[in-house]
Amino acid sequence: MPDLTLDELARILRDCAGEGESAGRDGEFADLPFTDLGYDSVAILETAARLKQEYGVVLTDDEVMEIGTPGRLLELARRQIAGAS
Structure with missing residues (x-):
């Protein structure tokens, strides 16, 4: 499994949003709220589903909605991936 x-994560977010969002184009991306990046709750929940499918990351809907930023999502996902190894 790739790291x-x-x-x-930016690629998955763009795929799930179905648009050419600006995810990952600058260093501030990780710390910007999903709403500021133009991602709605449906895109974030779909991203969580993709993370489960591709990386085995399991997050509840409530966890996903409370995460807030791509950096925090990445941190939680990496923690789960490391724990599964």
């Missing part, structure tokens, strides 16, 4: 990087 989950910020660039990979």
Whole structure:
């Protein structure tokens, strides 16, 4: 399984949003709220489903909605991936 990087998370977010969002184009991406990046709750929940499918990351809907930023999502996902190894 490949490492989950910020660039990979940005790709998944863009795929799930169905648009050419600006995810991952600058260093501030990780710390910006999903809403500021233009991602709605449906895109974030779909991203969580993709993380489960591709990386085995399991997050509840409540966890996903409370995460807030791509950086925090990446941190939680990496923690789960590391724990599963």
